[in-house]
Amino acid sequence: MSENKTFIQSICTIQNSEIILDGETIFKMEPTSFSDFSKKAYQDFEVNYPKFFKMDSLSKLAFLGAELLLKNEIDDLKENNIALIFSNNSSSLDTDIKYQKSISDAENYFPSPAVFVYTLPNICLGEISIRHQLKSENSFFIFEDFNPAFMMKYASVLIDSKKADKVLCGWVEYLDEKYKVFLYLVGREGIIEHKIETLITEFNKQLWKH
């Protein structure tokens, strides 16, 4: 397969009530609950998408990251072939636990389809696809930790094989009020070369500096 170069065009990280876009803090709060933080961030960015409030925490988190990276990428007048390749450690366990509680107690047996649908990690890809009308390649992977070698290869092969023009990829982890987002947009043009070493450096720099 042809090894044409790809580049990291933009990076967004979210953790500890702070959102950083390309190295710059664009939203920050004093420590608070995720529901409060995500609601304030949504308001601050003037998103205006009421479906946001029906989403589970993993989808809200992925949605906010994608919103910032795709805001200037989407041209409503044409097809945007931007693939979504996300990964995390805990899958949808946060919502799985919530759903399990709704069926564990015979006295309070109340399984809800609105909760059950979020017991799949790829639902957040569906939410982002709907929001930005991305009829594009999408897959969700689970690893113990962020896997730069895999992510780099998989994003590159999608672009090289012309399955996608760009790829929004990275790590979206949410479990019990703890969350980390490291999302980045990969394309044919840019300054930062899309390499495994770069992903390791950027991931560590962005996410562990606190």
Place this chain on the structure above:
Amino acid sequence: MVREVYITETNCITPIGFDVAANIKNILGSVSGIQLHNNLELMKTPYYASMLNNDEIKVAFAKISSIKNYTRLEKMMILALNPIVKKAKLDKRTGFILSTTKGNITALENPTSANFQKAHLSQLAKNVADFFGFKTEPIVVSNACVSGILAVSVAKRLIQSEMFENVFIVAGDEVSEFVLSGFNSFQAMSDCPCKPYSKNRNGVTLGEATAAVLVSSDKENAKIKIIGDGSINDANHISGPSRTGEGLFRSIESALTEANINSNQIDYISAHGTATPFNDEMEAITFNRLGLENVPVNSLKGFYGHTLGASGLLETVIGIQSVIENKLFVSLGFDEIGVSEPITIIENNSDKEINYFLKTASGFGGCNTAVLFEKVN
């Protein structure tokens, strides 16, 4: 030059057989794994499902290992992989993909910290990988009901990118109180064994199974060639398919373009066919949009129920046998056409020369996957 990629080994563990040959024999005899169950621990009312017998799993597993602490699903996965992995040499050029929707979700029923760890999909993958001694980190694909067939596409792409020379895939899911209650809350469960594409279909029957394949760049012992794939989102709804089948349509188009063949060359489609009103209707619309209405199609859900993350791989394993043996297998449970556009359901087992085979699946989150295969001569 794009590398050529093949499937060289297959296996499956299902209620109708613990190897491919036993499964094919039962399919030819119209033997289904679906039965009426009355297990109050899983559901308060009787339900139809295709379930594996615990004792049969135990007996089969005892023949290959004396280790006791594997979960039921881990045993099912190890059993599917064992005959094909034990022939191979595992090194840094051998990948391992595990595909599942809910993995060891039953561990959450008893919430201890050990069980909570067990419920992590990476832990499940590690336990199965360590049994065989894979040398590379497991890749878990968890993309709802397309997971099993998406894993084939991922393996092919990783081999094309030269990350691996070959990739073992295992796919599996269990019937649990968790998924039964969930599908039931959607009112998506059939009150009879599921009837894909039929007029009187009224929902899914759940099932459990594991399947395993070896995907390789080496043509030796190839059973089939993977020639194109696509996995495109509907961008329409998170819990229902697009009415026009846009994502599935584009997934198949993407696979056709890559394979450089026309839709009229496809000889057989193994479709998703969950027997929900919306899914089957969407598939019929999509196949018509692509001019595939006269291509023989079946859903194997009448034999296995919907085995979630296992289904796409299990149905690929059976579809490969159709190609090798030039046999179309009956779409069990079908009676009278119940979709608004015509499609050619396989009503009886029959012989047909099959060169090109299309496998499709669709799932929650608006996901779809299509993979095209070509006979190896």
